[in-house]
Each structure stands twice: as structure tokens, then as C-alpha cells.
Amino acid sequence: MKKFLYLVALGLLSACSGLEPPLKTQLVVEGWIDSGGHPMVLVSETMGVGGEPIRREDMIGNIAKWAKVTVSDGQTSEILTGTVDPRYFPPYVYTTSRITGEVGKTYTVDVEYKDYHATATTTIPDPVPLDTLYCVPLRDTLYRVMCGFTDPPEKGNYYKVFTQTLGKDLRYQPSVMAMASDEVFDGYAEIYLWSTQRLTQHLYFPDICEGDELMVKFCTMDRGTFRFWENYEITLASNVNSFYQFDSDLGANVHGALGYWAGYGVSEYHISVRPPEP
Secondary structure, X not given: OXXXXXXXXXXXXXXXXXXXXXXXXXXXXXXXXXXXXXXXXXXXXXXXXXXXXXXXXXXXXXXXXXXXXXXXXXXXXXXXXXXXXXXXOOOEEEEOOOOOEOOOOEEEEEEEEOOEEEEEEEEOXXXXXEEEEEEEEEXXXXXXXXXXXXXXXXXOOEEEEXXXXXXXXXXXXXXXXXXXXXXXXXXXXEEEEXXXXXXXXXXXXXXXXXXXXXXXEEEEEOHHHHHHHHHHHHHHHHOOOOOOOOOOOOOOOOEOOEEEEEEEEEEEEEEEOOOOOO
16 A cells, blocks of 8 residues: 655755656654653644655655744743654654643744744643553454543543554554544544554554454543544545645644644553454
């Protein structure tokens, strides 16, 4: 399966076959702060799509290594430090240990780079725990994993799951189509985990195998972040068999750039992928 690459690809500018002139380069900001975690921000510039394949080194060349990235919680404002981090692609992130995500707090990110100026605001909602986490055999050695939870009675709750297979992934990655909004359900619900999206690799569906040690990050988020991931999933599904020009905005909450800035209320779990007990 083909799929579009990473958030740098949010800004891929169509210049295929010389039919359209290249568009102006844009800034891409991808950032998040977990409850109990520290801010993580990746900054890059968009690329044009021509007749030649996009190389890894070309994408790395578009990293914004000298950006000024500031995160504020309304009381404390901190300039983040840029550092090489091979867990991510592109492998360069801005972060700090001086700000830790707290439930209920609102966080603003401000990015200055060249002539760009981008800002975004997000709030970390209350985490929601999982009631159950269990495996369901599919075929051969392939499985799906079920996340069961009870949605709080107040409306406006949004969920997404990220997964990490120990020994295979260096960090959490998006679990494909694993998201839900209480706009369409009440009370108990289950989210299916089928595949992990490993960004620069082909997408295999399903790809959870017997013997996997799976870490599960169950996240709550605000509506703006959910809208981004919802549009991201729609675009991903539309690009399964072909690559086409799409709306690079994806309904994100960053002003002055493409991308998103997310606050996550996090609950983490571990499950060994095994046949169910007899």
C-alpha cells in the first residue's frame, strides 16, 4: 500500500509533469504536549513534488534547525532547545524539561523562522482510563486489539490511540483509524487497533502479530486536534492506492503554518499479543 509521508508531506506542493508551477514554500509545525510529559515540536518547510522520487536526505534538508520555538502555559514561557533525535523523522525536535503538561492547562506555541511566524493554542483535557484491553485473533498469526472505555456523561470528548511495538518502534506512532468522538455514541465504546502507521514505511493492514509486546497510549484531546487527526485519516485512506493533491490544511489549529499543536490527556497500557485464555 502507498501512503503519504509524515507531516512534512502536509505541504507537498504539486509540480507533477510540469503541469502546474511550484507554489510558495510554507512552514510546517507538528507539536504536542502530553499530561505528565514535556513539549515536543518539529519544524520544517514544505517540498515540491516533481518527477523524481522524494529522497530521505531531501526531506532532512528541509528541517528548520534554527527556529525560535517558545511554549507558554500562561504563567511560564520557555524557549525550547533544538536537538537531534533519531526517534523522529525528520530527526530533529525542539523540547524542554522545564515545562510539564498538566490536565486543564492551556498551552501556546510560538514559532519564528526566517519570515515565518506561527502560533497555536491547545488545552490538555482529563484522561479517560480504559476499562478493558484484549486481543482478538484474525487469521494466521495476525490479531486486532480492542480498547474498551466508558465515555464520561458530559459531551465534547475526543479520543485517539497511539501504539508502540517494543523492539520495533522507538516511540509511539499513530494507530490507523483508532479514534472516536462522543458526538456519535454514549457510554461504553470500543476502539479497534489494527495497524501502526510507521510513517516512512508501507502501511500493512493488519500488522499486529502474535508475540508482539504492544504499548498503548489512549489519548483525550480537544476538538481542534481531533479534527486534524480525522482529516488526516481520511486523506490517508484516500491515498492507499494512489497519490493525489489534497488540502494540506487538514483543518489544523496552527495559524501562520501547516500542522498541529496538540494537548493530550494520556493513559498508558501494555499488552502481550497472545491467544485468549481457554
